[in-house]
Amino acid sequence: MTHLALYRLLVFNLLEINLRDVLVFHCWSEPEAYPLAGMMSESHIYSQYIQLQQDAGLANIHKDYLDSDITKMGVFLDLGCPQAALLTNQSSRARLYNRRFHWLLFDEMGNLTNLAELFVRANISLDADVTYIEPREGEATDEEEELFVLHDVYSKGSHLGGRLNVTIDQSIQCSRTDCRIRDYLSDLHERTRLQQRMDLTNITFRMAALVSVMPLTSKEEILMRFLSGEEDAHLDSISRLGYRLILHMQDLLHFNLSFTWVGDWSIQDAFGGAIGLLGNESVELCSSPFIPTWNRIHYVHPMVELAEFRAVCIFRTPHNAGIKATVFLEPFMPSVWLAFGALLVLSGCLLWLIFRLEQHGMQRCLDFVPSLLTSCQISFGAACIQGSHLLPKSTGGRLAFIAVMLTSFLMYNYYTSIVVSTLLGSPVRSNIRTVQQLADSSLDVGIDNVPFTKAYLTSSPRPDIRSLYRQKVESKRDQSTVWYGPEEGVLKVRDQPGFVYISEGSFIYHHVEKHYLPREISDLNEIMLRHEGTVYHMIHLNSSYRELITQLEVRLVECGLTSKQRRFFSKTRLQTYSNSFVIQVGMEYAAPLFLSLLGGYSMAVLVLLLEVAWKRTERQSCLLPQEQ
Ligand SMILES: *[C@@H]1O[C@H](CO)[C@@H](O)[C@H](O)[C@H]1NC(C)=O
Numbered sequence: 001m002t003h004l005a006l007y008r009l010l011v012f013n014l015l016e017i018n019l020r021d022v023l024v025f026h027c028w029s030e031p032e033a034y035p036l037a038g039m040m041s042e043s044h045i046y047s048q049y050i051q052l053q054q055d056a057g058l059a060n061i062h063k064d065y066l067d068s069d070i071t072k073m074g075v076f077l078d079l080g081c082p083q084a085a086l087l088t089n090q091s092s093r094a095r096l097y098n099r100r101f102h103w104l105l106f107d108e109m110g111n112l113t114n115l116a117e118l119f120v121r122a123n124i125s126l127d128a129d130v131t132y133i134e135p136r137e138g139e140a141t142d143e144e145e146e147l148f149v150l151h152d153v154y155s156k157g158s159h160l161g162g163r164l165n166v167t168i169d170q171s172i173q174c175s176r177t178d179c180r181i182r183d184y185l186s187d188l189h190e191r192t193r194l195q196q197r198m199d200l201t202n203i204t205f206r207m208a209a210l211v212s213v214m215p216l217t218s219k220e221e222i223l224m225r226f227l228s229g230e231e232d233a234h235l236d237s238i239s240r241l242g243y244r245l246i247l248h249m250q251d252l253l254h255f256n257l258s259f260t261w262v263g264d265w266s267i268q269d270a271f272g273g274a275i276g277l278l279g280n281e282s283v284e285l286c287s288s289p290f291i292p293t294w295n296r297i298h299y300v301h302p303m304v305e306l307a308e309f310r311a312v313c314i315f316r317t318p319h320n321a322g323i324k325a326t327v328f329l330e331p332f333m334p335s336v337w338l339a340f341g342a343l344l345v346l347s348g349c350l351l352w353l354i355f356r357l358e359q360h361g362m363q364r365c366l367d368f369v370p371s372l373l374t375s376c377q378i379s380f381g382a383a384c385i386q387g388s389h390l391l392p393k394s395t396g397g398r399l400a401f402i403a404v405m406l407t408s409f410l411m412y413n414y415y416t417s418i419v420v421s422t423l424l425g426s427p428v429r430s431n432i433r434t435v436q437q438l439a440d441s442s443l444d445v446g447i448d449n450v451p452f453t454k455a456y457l458t459s460s461p462r463p464d465i466r467s468l469y470r471q472k473v474e475s476k477r478d479q480s481t482v483w484y485g486p487e488e489g490v491l492k493v494r495d496q497p498g499f500v501y502i503s504e505g506s507f508i509y510h511h512v513e514k515h516y517l518p519r520e521i522s523d524l525n526e527i528m529l530r531h532e533g534t535v536y537h538m539i540h541l542n543s544s545y546r547e548l549i550t551q552l553e554v555r556l557v558e559c560g561l562t563s564k565q566r567r568f569f570s571k572t573r574l575q576t577y578s579n580s581f582v583i584q585v586g587m588e589y590a591a592p593l594f595l596s597l598l599g600g601y602s603m604a605v606l607v608l609l610l611e612v613a614w615k616r617t618e619r620q621s622c623l624l625p626q627e628q
């Protein structure tokens with residue numbers, strides 16, 4: 001008997017999903033298989049044939065034939081062959097029933113009991129792409145043709161409680177030259193494979209539940225209440241955020257969860273802790289998202305980003321942050337100051353000229369004609385918005401004086417508004433801006449004792465981090481004074497300006513907002529310890545649920561549930577109320593003024609003394625000859 005109709009069906013099926021590589025496990029004789037090879041090459045499908053003989057050494061078909069880099073490959077298997085059971089057994093052990101292989105199983109007898117027996121315990125997964133072809137002899141409408149019924153075979157996860165599901169799909173009638181679909185026997189064709197398999201009832205996912213702030217030996221109820229509760233949202237916030245989203249997923253997919261409690265994210269980057277459990281497939285899900293690092297992405301697949309992760313160093317500006325001498329000169333550039341000074345001197349000279357002219361030209365009787373120095377002082381007074389009792393009387397002179405007053409009025413307003421905005425703008429910040437500067441400074445440092453911060457500090461290859469660790473931790477005689485819990489550290493930062501505390505932003509912002517006055521918040525300096533990272537929910541690289549869960553998480557992002565939970569659990573910014581408090585000008589701004597006043601007075605006294613001495617010697621030199 002020939003199988004031309006079956007061959008045509010294979011080609012038809014492969015072309016339907018545009019698959020161009022196929023492996024055929026058969027036990028036909030060679031002449032029987034020739035027409036298939038002909039049809040395949042006609043349709044530009046690359047095919048390979050392996051004959052399953054009674055005694056063929058099929059030690060490792062997985063390694064020998066199926067271990068390829070091709071993203072998707074078709075595999076045809078004739079279940080009627082004597083070695084078929086061995087082959088299905090091996091494929092199951094190597095877990096080859098997944099999205100990478102398009103399996104076509106053919107049983108000439110159409111014995112579904114046999115199929116169930118072979119596959120009922122097999123590792124067949126949610127993303128399996130297995131089609132069972134059952135021939136229906138004598139049911140075709142045409143003598144020349146044959147009828148085949150296709151079944152879809154999968155399990156929601158045989159090791160998690162899923163059972164083999166064989167669903168009838170469609171019937172196809174084939175001749176030796178072409179095929180056509182005769183009937184759809186169910187509604188499978190209406191949706192994609194993944195969409196049909198969205199219901200995970202009766203599946204129990206294992207989940208690594210990460211709780212680091214409680215002993216794992218606590219009662220499970222207490223741990224559960226903590227993980228799903230809302231109080232103290234800052235504790236283990238990213239793990240609880242991730243768990244929330246898993247609960248949303250559970251609502252949609254109806255799976256059950258069993259918990260494995262862990263206290264560590266990881267022990268060596270990609271091993272140990274929660275990531276180790278994910279990586280060796282001891283669990284399917286993990287409540288906590290992770291930062292994808294190079295080592296980790298060899299084992300796990302990042303799905304969607306959940307939250308930001310920013311480790312920061314915070315400290316209040318130390319009191320001796322430095323006197324800001326230049327704040328009162330800053331409004332104008334030196335060139336403007338010079339030009340303004342020159343302008344004042346010029347207008348002083350002009351005024352003097354005007355006074356002289358008025359005395360001589362207009363024959364005005366002035367009892368006192370101001371000297372050049374006095375007129376310069378008058379124009380300086382105008383610059384300080386001070387009037388003068390000595391004024392030109394002529395209209396031209398008055399106009400000149402008005403011009404000087406007007407110019408200084410504008411300059412003065414520029415000046416005051418810039419000074420005010422500078423003072424309002426930002427409180428004095430420390431000039432320590434980088435981790436290296438922090439390491440070299442004399443400030444005391446405290447560090448959160450949460451494991452990942454500790455691990456980053458001790459193992460980072462960055463020279464500035466290493467230097468920070470060496471100078472601030474290793475050099476301490478008593479290293480226990482360096483590690484503080486978040487609340488303690490934050491309070492110490494508040495009460496001790498200049499004390500630096502290093503921790504994760506979302507941990508400490510909560511305490512900062514709780515304990516700090518608005519003024520103290522705006523006084524905080526912040527240095528990034530490491531680049532702002534994003535944490536992702538992870539799933540094992542080869543997990544059969546990878547596509548389903550990734551799609552679902554993307555949907556949660558799209559409908560805003562992710563950002564809603566993120567806003568609740570993680571704080572990435574501090575709220576500062578910069579408008580609601582009174583600016584206080586501190587000594588750092590006022591000291592230069594007082595100092596310059598003091599300097600001015602002492603200089604004035606000195607000059608006065610000199611003047612007095614000068615006058616005295618002058619008078620003596622006039623008097624002495626008369627006395628003689
Ligand atoms: C298939 O594998 C199971 C264990 O996974 C084994 O007990 C059974 O003997 C195997 N069957 C064949 C036909 O190799």
Ligand SMILES: *[C@@H]1O[C@H](CO)[C@@H](O)[C@H](O)[C@H]1NC(C)=O
Nearest residue numbers: 089092093094095121122123
């Ligand atoms: C399922 O796969 C695992 C390896 O992941 C293997 O140890 C186990 O024997 C397989 N089970 C069957 C029934 O093939």
Ligand SMILES: *[C@@H]1O[C@H](CO)[C@@H](O)[C@H](O)[C@H]1NC(C)=O
Nearest residue numbers: 109110111112113114115117
């Ligand atoms: C179907 O297969 C099972 C197990 O392989 C066998 O016991 C049964 O007799 C077969 N039925 C028919 C009709 O061949």
Ligand SMILES: *[C@@H]1O[C@H](CO)[C@@H](O)[C@H](O)[C@H]1NC(C)=O
Nearest residue numbers: 152163165166167188196197
């Ligand atoms: C088997 O899978 C189909 C979809 O492929 C689904 O409609 C049906 O409910 C499943 N049967 C069982 C028992 O889970």
Ligand SMILES: *[C@@H]1O[C@H](CO)[C@@H](O)[C@H](O)[C@H]1NC(C)=O
Nearest residue numbers: 156162163199200201202203
């Ligand atoms: C879940 O399991 C129960 C009992 O084993 C079964 O009655 C029910 O049909 C299953 N539901 C699905 C959707 O597979």
Ligand SMILES: *[C@@H]1O[C@H](CO)[C@@H](O)[C@H](O)[C@H]1NC(C)=O
Nearest residue numbers: 202203204255256257258259
């Ligand atoms: C979920 O699994 C737990 C054990 O892991 C079991 O006690 C519980 O009854 C299961 N719930 C459902 C609805 O199957």
Ligand SMILES: *[C@@H]1O[C@H](CO)[C@@H](O)[C@H](O)[C@H]1NC(C)=O
Nearest residue numbers: 271272273276277280281282
């Ligand atoms: C998986 O990793 C965890 C943590 O590293 C370890 O405790 C567990 O024994 C591992 N399980 C397997 C099956 O390798």
Ligand SMILES: *[C@@H]1O[C@H](CO)[C@@H](O)[C@H](O)[C@H]1NC(C)=O
Nearest residue numbers: 279298299300540541542543
């Ligand atoms: C994922 O599957 C591929 C192909 O089967 C295998 O080479 C790889 O080692 C697996 N990766 C992991 C992390 O198990």
